[in-house]
Amino acid sequence: MIEYFRRLGHQIEDAWRSCHYDEERFPDLVCEHLRKDPPADRIALTDIYDWIFGSHHGLQQPQLARLFGEPPILLFDSSRxxxxxxxxxxxxxxxxxHGFSGAFYVLAGSSVHSHWSFETEHRLSSSLRTGRLALESTELLAVGDFxxxxxxxxxxxxxxxxDAPSVTVVVRTRQDTDRLPQLRYLYPGLGIGSTVPDTLRQRRLILLDGMLKGELEGLTTYLPNLLSDGDLESVFWALDMLNLNRNRVERAFFNQCFQLARRSHGPVVELLWEVCVEQLRVRKVEQARKRVRQPNARFLLALLMLMPDHGSLLRAMRLREPEGDTLEHIERYLKQAGGKGLWEFELTGVESSIFRGLIASHDRDQILSAAKTSAGEELSGTAEQTSPDQILGKMAESVLLEPLLSESPLRPSLTFPGD
Ligand SMILES: [Fe+2]
Structure with a gap:
């Protein structure tokens, strides 16, 4: 075992034992120890690499169905x-x-950390609730923050x-039984159990995935069955999977599935549809981000993936660029993200003017008139190129820009499939 973590673990154990192992006291107690003797002063990443590749460990890494971290490495293990x-x-x-208490500490790299609130409207089961998810604040975390x-x-x-890698040390209880289940929250307002798998659902969804990809027979029988008779959590994950594979199925069947789910389970399915659309958007930006290495572009793509709207995105951008015009910084970052099919706009001349008009939530006439003025002769010489009207249409529908354009009247509205 790495000596520093063995000592830290024993000190925390002694302090916590003296307050009856009360989970409520644990986070402050851990923070106090991290403040007194910070890991970053004692441990380099090479110490962890040396230890994990070495021959003597003193404990066994846990066997987990799904690893949280790339990878997680156990450093100290106690009964509580x-x-x-x-x-x-x-x-x-x-x-x-979280279904546990503790603290996390940034040992290497940096991260954007956002806090959210969730106001429950309907508790549908212990592991499913609908409500309002709202972003409360965003901050940058650097080495030494906890x-x-x-x-x-x-x-x-x-x-x-x-940064790659970003490394956090987590000191945590195993489980606070009165705070379970741990929930994952999906925008715009779904809380769903995240740690206890429904083993039957898991297997059904694996089969359904094969059916949607055309590798297994039975899609038109078993998906509608599940959507009408299944529990609402299964219905959500099945609809999410259907939406991810929407290009593989007939549009009529896609619409029928959503309509059937709503007939069977009521208007809550309209919220599930909104969540599915947002999930697909996030996955698309996530895929795009994986192809980009430029740090500014990665930062902006992360904001576009995670920030729910225009205001929160601009505020988060100012964490990194506190001086100057935030929109100019965004344009610059977007240009740095360009190429390789990621971003089809140059953001110069007409495009820049349209981009700014959209972000300022101007209407179509205002944007096109400003584009013509700003372009001047550029337009007359580009009859073969895409017209400002077409550029505006494409930009307004851009999946990448969606949070930035959250207040634009030109964003396409969301309609329930088949309505
Ligand atoms: Fe967490």
């Missing part, structure tokens, strides 16, 4: 809590709360990691 280090290379966490983790919905957060 443990210390692990999480390496992140490209990973971004979902918005989630945050308490208070179990339940007192800390709903999300991290995305700017």
């Amino acid at each position: 809590f443990y210390i692990e280090v999480l390496f992140w290379r490209t990973g971004t966490t979902h918005i989630h709360d 945050k308490p983790i208070r179990s339940g919905d007192r800390l709903i957060h999300q991290l995305f990691h700017l």
Whole structure:
């Protein structure tokens, strides 16, 4: 075992034992120890590499169905809590709360950390609720920063990691039984159990995935069956999977599935549809981000992936670029993200003018008139090129820009499939 973590673990154990192993006291107690003897002063990443590749460990890495971290490495293990280090290379966490208490500490790299709130409107089951998810604040975390983790919905957060690797040390209880289940939150307003798998659902969804990809027979029988008779969580994951594979199925069948789900389960399915659309958007930006290495572009793509609207995106952008015109910084970053089919606009001349008009939530006439003025002769010589009207149409529908354009009247509205 690495001596520093063994000592830290024993000190925390002694302090916590003296307050009856109360989980409520644990986060502050851990933060106090991290402040007194910070890991970054004692541990280099090479110490962890040396240890994990060495021959003597003193503990066994846990066998987990799904690894959280790339990878997670257990550093200290006690009967009531443990210390692990999480390496992140490209990973971004979902918005989630915690079924445990503790603290996390940034050992290497940096991350954008956002806090959310969730106001429950309907509790549908212990692991499913609808409500309103709202972004409360966003901050940058650097080496040496640490945050308490208070179990339940007192800390709903999300991290995305700017550097590769970004490394966090987590000191945590195993489980706070009165704060379960741990939930994952999906925009615009779904809380869903994230840690206890429904083993039957898992198997059904694997089969359904094969059917949607055309590798297995039975899609038109078993998907409608599941959508009409299944539990609402299964219905959500099935609809999400259907939406991800929407290009593989007939539009009529796609619409029928959503209509059937709504007839069977009621208007809540309209919220599920909104969540599915947002999930697909996030995945598309996530895929795009994986192809980009330029740091500014990665930062902006992360914001476009994670920030729900125009205001929150601009505020988060100012964390990195506190001086100057935020929109100019965004344009510059977008240009740096260009190429390789990621971003089809040059953002010069007419395009820049249209972009700014859209972000300022101007209407179509205002935007086109400003584009003509700003372009001047450029337009007369480009009869063969895309017209400003076409550029405007494409830009307004851009999946990438969606949060930036959240207040634009020109964003296409969302209609329920088949309505
Ligand atoms: Fe967390």
